Structures are given as structure tokens and as C-alpha cells.
Amino acid sequence: MEILKDRIIKDGVAVGTEILKVDSFLNHQIDVRLFEEIGDEFRRRFADVSGQVDKILTVEASGIAVAAFAARAFGYPPVVFAKKEKPNTMDEQYYFSEVMSFTKRTMSSIRIAKKFLSAGDRCLIIDDFLAHGQAALGLCHIADQAGAFILGVGTVIEKSFQGGGERLREKGVRVESLAVVSKIENGEIFFRI
Amino acid sequence: MEILKDRIIKDGVAVGTEILKVDSFLNHQIDVRLFEEIGDEFRRRFADVSGQVDKILTVEASGIAVAAFAARAFGYPPVVFAKKEKPNTMDEQYYFSEVMSFTKRTMSSIRIAKKFLSAGDRCLIIDDFLAHGQAALGLCHIADQAGAFILGVGTVIEKSFQGGGERLREKGVRVESLAVVSKIENGEIFFRI
Numbered sequence: 361m362e363i364l365k366d367r368i369i370k371d372g373v374a375v376g377t378e379i380l381k382v383d384s385f386l387n388h389q390i391d392v393r394l395f396e397e398i399g400d401e402f403r404r405r406f407a408d409v410s411g412q413v414d415k416i417l418t419v420e421a422s423g424i425a426v427a428a429f430a431a432r433a434f435g436y437p438p439v440v441f442a443k444k445e446k447p448n449t450m451d452e453q454y455y456f457s458e459v460m461s462f463t464k465r466t467m468s469s470i471r472i473a474k475k476f477l478s479a480g481d482r483c484l485i486i487d488d489f490l491a492h493g494q495a496a497l498g499l500c501h502i503a504d505q506a507g508a509f510i511l512g513v514g515t516v517i518e519k520s521f522q523g524g525g526e527r528l529r530e531k532g533v534r535v536e537s538l539a540v541v542s543k544i545e546n547g548e549i550f551f552r553i
Numbered sequence: 554m555e556i557l558k559d560r561i562i563k564d565g566v567a568v569g570t571e572i573l574k575v576d577s578f579l580n581h582q583i584d585v586r587l588f589e590e591i592g593d594e595f596r597r598r599f600a601d602v603s604g605q606v607d608k609i610l611t612v613e614a615s616g617i618a619v620a621a622f623a624a625r626a627f628g629y630p631p632v633v634f635a636k637k638e639k640p641n642t643m644d645e646q647y648y649f650s651e652v653m654s655f656t657k658r659t660m661s662s663i664r665i666a667k668k669f670l671s672a673g674d675r676c677l678i679i680d681d682f683l684a685h686g687q688a689a690l691g692l693c694h695i696a697d698q699a700g701a702f703i704l705g706v707g708t709v710i711e712k713s714f715q716g717g718g719e720r721l722r723e724k725g726v727r728v729e730s731l732a733v734v735s736k737i738e739n740g741e742i743f744f745r746i
Contacts, residue, residue: 389669390617390632392624421613421634424583425621431585439583441614476582 361401361538364516365551367394374544378522379463386516387422387488392429398538399429402514405536406434406484409511413437414481417503419470419495420444426516427486434484440477442470442499455505457498462491462522470498472506479507490515490537493524500533512536519544520552554594554731557709558744560587567737571715572656579709580615580681585622591731592622595707598729599627599677602704606630607674610696612663612688613637619709620679627677633670635663635692648698650691655684655715663691665699672700683708683730686717693726705729712737713745 373381385391403410413434418427419442427439445468453474460467477483485499496513503510510533518525518537521544525535543550566574578584596603606627611620612635620632638661646667653660670676678692689706696703703726711718711730714737718728736743 383666384669388633388636388666390621390624390634391629392621392632393629395621396625420615421617421636424614424617425632428583428585428588428618428621431583432589436584436586439585439618440581441583443581443614473576473581476577 364539372549374547374549377544390425395425395429399433401538402430403433410434412482413484415440415483417483417485417499418487423487426488430486440472442472444468444470455502457501459494459498472502477506477508481508482511483508484511485513488516490518490524491522493527496528557732565742567740567742570737583618588618588622592626594731595623596626603627605675606677608633608676610676610678610692611680616680619681623679633665635665637661637663648695650694652687652691665695670699670701674701675704676701677704678706681709683711683717684715686720689721
């Protein structure tokens with residue numbers, strides 16, 4: 361997606377060899393017009409299954425707006441965002457999965473209330489970043505527990521050198537990334553596509 | 554907003570005398586079509602200042618999608634969502650405010666990077682819930698530090714009996730709530746408007 365790559369080049373900041381900061385338009389400050397175009401692009405990438413999406417799954421917090429604008433493009437299926445801590449109002453049964461944050465070097469669990477994911481649900485996972493793949497793998501694990509089916513994973517920026525995309529594809533999961541960063545070095549950002 | 558009240562009556566769950574669960578459409582599962590209508594309604598409520606909104610401020614996580622669809626209705630000003638923990642990529646200067654969670658009985662801090670809020674910015678605060686008002690007051694505090702101006706606070710559901718709306722109005726902040734719940738009792742939800 362050219363306008364996305366142009367935006368990353370213009371406003372993204374490479375930190376060390378691992379981190380790409382895009383907080384001016386993607387995950388702290390949000391450019392909503394760009395998010396609309398991102399939603400439409402996911403719709404084009406998954407055009408062959410676009411009539412089959414029962415639910416869009418994501419993880420709080422920065423995945424939520426991306427998933428919501430994808431839902432708009434896919435004809436308004438419900439978005440369910442996994443929570444990172446157990447809120448005190450969530451006393452019902454839930455599915456959960458342990459996920460590792462490599463940047464923060466902590467384990468955490470993500471949860472989805474059982475009533476929002478049913479056997480046979482065909483789900484699209486949408487997120488802002490695909491790095492080591494922990495969030496997407498955790499959502500796949502939750503979908504497995506529910507007997508739901510993953511149509512694919514759509515991600516705004518994949519950092520291919522961290523292996524998450526490869527891990528998902530090895531498991532047979534379809535991955536569509538709107539921009540793929542293959543290397544971050546000396547303040548420069550290299551794209552694969 | 555009648556369709557919102559109807560939806561709360563249909564799908565909201567009253568828990569004790571303090572908690573209104575709306576996780577099936579507002580803050581765990583999201584009904585994006587309703588969010589579009591919520592965005593449009595905020596635009597109507599703040600019609601007199603709609604051309605002046607430089608930024609929309611909210612707090613992660615469940616405020617993000619509401620704020621994003623409000624931004625769409627207001628002609629796409631940037632949305633900035635305050636973060637609840639310090640991410641390791643956020644090494645720059647930030648404004649912060651301490652906020653109390655009454656339901657979780659914990660203090661936490663919310664943060665916005667200084668580069669995303671400037672003196673003179675005219676901001677609308679948008680959030681899903683207004684209860685004790687801690688999140689909105691925290692964002693007002695952050696705006697004060699930046700020298701930014703708060704045009705008003707727009708909230709999807711105000712629980713008036715928890716006093717947040719009153720606290721904000723006493724400070725001279727304009728508050729527009731799309732539904733105002735005045736009491737939760739014996740599993741029933743009472744609306745003021």
C-alpha cells in the first residue's frame with residue numbers, strides 16, 4: 361500500500377534495529393482518514409472472503425481503531441477486542457491465551473468473553489503491527505478454543521525480520537500485510553514490499 | 554439519543570447499583586454501525602464548535618473507537634489517545650496525570666507525548682463512559698499543562714449518580730452525554746434523559 365509506505369518513510373522513526381515508531385499516525389496519535397483507506401485496503405486484500413466475515417478480532421489498545429475501520433469496509437461485522445487484564449465487570453466465562461511481549465519482556469494474558477465467540481464463527485484478525493506474532497497467535501489460540509475459524513490475519517505493518525508472519529504462515533494461516541519492513545538499520549527503514 | 558437508550562435497555566446489564574455492562578456493543582464487542590451514528594450525534598451536539606476542533610483526545614482502550622468515529626464526523630482532526638502505561642518506545646517528553654479507578658480501586662497515570670498537544674490547540678474530549686470523571690479530569694489536567702483549550706467533553710453514557718459530570722460542569726467544562734443513567738437498582742436502569 362503505497363500511501364502507507366510513503367507515510368512510514370515520512371513520519372516513521374527507526375529506533376535501533378528492532379523498533380519502528382509510528383506514533384504520529386498509527387498508535388498514539390491517529391490519522392482517521394488513513395484508517396479509512398487502510399480498512400478499504402484490507403477489504404481489497406481479502407476480497408475473496410469478504411462476504412464470509414462473521415467477526416473481526418483484535419487486541420486492545422492500538423488494534424481497536426484499525427479493526428473498527430476494517431469492519432466498516434467489510435459490511436459491519438462485530439469487532440471483538442481481546443482485553444489485556446480482567447476487568448471487574450467481566451465475571452462471565454472467557455477464553456484466554458498467554459502472550460509474551462518481546463519489547464517489554466513480560467508475559468500477559470489476553471481474554472475474550474465466551475459469549476462473543478462461537479463455534480463456526482469465521483473470523484478475521486486485524487492488528488496494527490505484526491512483529492513476533494504473539495498477539496495474532498494468541499487470538500488464533502482463543503479462536504481454536506471456541507471452535508471458530510480464522511480466515512486470515514490482516515496487519516498494517518509487518519516487521520518480517522521478527523518472524524511473526526513466518527510463524528503464522530507455517531501454521532497455515534493466511535497473512536496480508538499492508539507494508540512489510542524487512543530491516544531497520546542506522547535510522548533507515550527497508551521495505552520488502 | 555433514542556437508539557442508544559433503546560440499545561442500552563435491550564443489551565445493557567445492570568450489576569449491583571454501580572455497574573452498567575454494555576460489553577456486547579460498546580467496550581468489548583463493538584457495533585461499528587452504532588459508532589458511526591454516535592460520531593454523527595456528537596457532531597450535532599457540538600455543532601456550534603464543529604469547525605474549531607483541532608484535536609480529539611481520549612484514553613485507551615475503549616475510548617479509542619468512539620473518538621475515531623467522532624473524528625470522522627468532525628472532518629478528520631487527529632485523535633490522540635492517552636496511554637495508561639509508559640511504552641518503551643515513548644522516550645520523549647510527555648504530559649501526565651494521575652487518575653483513580655473507582656471500580657478497580659487503583660491509581661494509574663495517563664500520558665500524552667508533548668509533541669501531540671500544543672498551546673492553543675482546541676480539543677474535544679470523547680470517551681465511552683463518564684462515571685466519576687477521573688479520565689476526563691485527567692485529560693483536562695493534561696490539556697492545562699499544554700496550554701490547550703477544552704471545547705467540551707462528549708461521552709456516550711454518563712452515570713450521573715457517580716458525580717463526574719457535575720465535577721466537570723462545576724469547573725466550567727461543557728459536557729454532552731448521549732445517554733444519562735441516573736440510577737441502577739434491582740437490575741433496572743433508570744435514565745435522566
